[in-house]
Amino acid sequence: MKKRIILTLAACVMLTLVTVCSVQAQSSSSVSTTSETREQRDARMKWWREARFGMFIHWGVYSVPAGVYEGRNIGGLGEWIMNSAKIPVATYKEYAKQFNPVKYDPDAWVKLAKDAGMKYIVITSKHHDGFALFDSKVTDWDVVDATPYGRDLLKPLAEACQKHDIVLGFYYSQAQDWTHPGGAAARGHWDTAQDGSMDEYIRDIAVPQVKEILSNYGKIGVLWWDTPENMNRERADMLLPLLSLQPGIIWNNRLGGSYRGDTETPEGFIPATGYSVGRDWETCMTINDTWGYKSWDTNYKSSETLIRNLIDIASKGGNYLLNVGPTSEGLIPQPQIDRLLEMGKWMKVNGEAIYATGPNPFPRTAPEASAQEPGARRGRGRGAAIPWDWRATTKFNPDGSGKIYLHIFQWPKDSNFTVTSTYKAQLVKAYLLADPKVELEGNVKTEGDQTIFSIKLPAAAPDPIASVVCLEVKS
DSSP: OHHHHHHHHHHHHHHHHHHHHHHHHHHHHHHOGGGSOHHHHHHHHHHHHHHOEEEEEOOSGGGTTTTEETTEEOOSOGGGHHHHTTOOHHHHHHGGGGOOOTTOOHHHHHHHHHHTTOOEEEEEEEOTTOOBSSOOSSOSOBHHHHSSSOSOSHHHHHHHHHHHTOEEEEEEOSSBOSSSTTOBOTTOOOSGGGOSOHHHHIIIIIHHHHHHHHHSSSOOOEEEEOOOTTOOHHHHHHHGGGGGGSTTOEEBSOSBTTBOOSEEOOBSSOOTTOOOTTOEEEEEEOSSSOSSOOTTOOOOOOHHHHHHHHHHHHTTTOEEEEEEOOOTTSOOOHHHHHHHHHHHHHHHHHGGGTTTOBOOOSOOOSOOOOOOOTTGGGTOSOOOOOOSSEEEEEEEOTTSOEEEEEEESSOOTTSEEEEEESOOOEEEEEEETTEEEEEEOEEEEEETTEEEEEEEOOSSOSOSSOEEEEEEEEO
């Protein structure tokens, strides 16, 4: 009898191991970039590569203190105030009683993104303070149980995204959690209430919450992990299989455990030459100096800087994920709205030169530093002036024909625009994207191994920030 029990237990263990291995293999296959063919990966990444422009939303309880603690302004980022000021867990949780976003209008938010020319939204479902914007069943530290608002904030946003044909993505802080015991904390814990087993935290909080956000809100296009503090391979492996809940989902390089994900995530800066072939990337950046709302941060970037950043990024083959930080009432600050609408006006005329484009075909003809911001890892600072006076994006057909879009920042005083390059092509016609019916005089000539593109421009630039000239070419 004892032998039969042992054999039965052994069989159960083997069956369990086989099942787990099968599920992990299936899940790994569905999310691993190494198991895909190039064609499969291209198909999965297609919408994201064509989108080029998205909205980041950092929102949570940290919008209540709004950068102020015990009567003093706290430096650094608004959403990091709990860590920066070393606020005790019990004290910080009191802020939730004032988080009541009665002016939250998810339809207006999504419409704003669409009017700005954005194609997708990524919102912080849970940031490092551990507070969830959804109705989590594994904790009471969420908007439904801990606030007077008492309603899930993600469901109406998901519905609005579906209505307006905007792809929805979720940010989730998988490692750092400053309120649940065992969650990691950059620079270490400061309250004994944070102490605990990180393995248990991952298993009991992070895993079920990621399952919730990937199961309860329809189609999710992006999962944006962040700050893999103390994340090893074993902890990452507890989370990775959950991605199979959303076939085709795109995830970034911040899970931890040496997983590279689908996208690189330069934060607060634009790489000088983009990334190597085969690595998709997305610069995330703030409109002012912080991600989460701070009442005293009014240091906003100009519309000119933001539009030129978008062009610069697209010219290097990347995406621009531009952040807004709503208030605790649920309002996006008006200066952020104003700048997004200005970007939208430009995109309505010139969006063809951004969406679904490839990078600049010309070798760099002038020194080009990245638009690096002071403290760029966290998105702070004003950003250096973009040194090149023009950029280029492309749309090529398999036969080499197609379009080159010249984004001209500094209009030539003599109205003559010239590019000398080793790139060889025949010019079919040239025109301003703002007025395609009027052709511009242009020619291409070869001198040795150099090709000289010359375009005669109108006397005045049609746009003071960036005017786009379209070159139709055969190569």
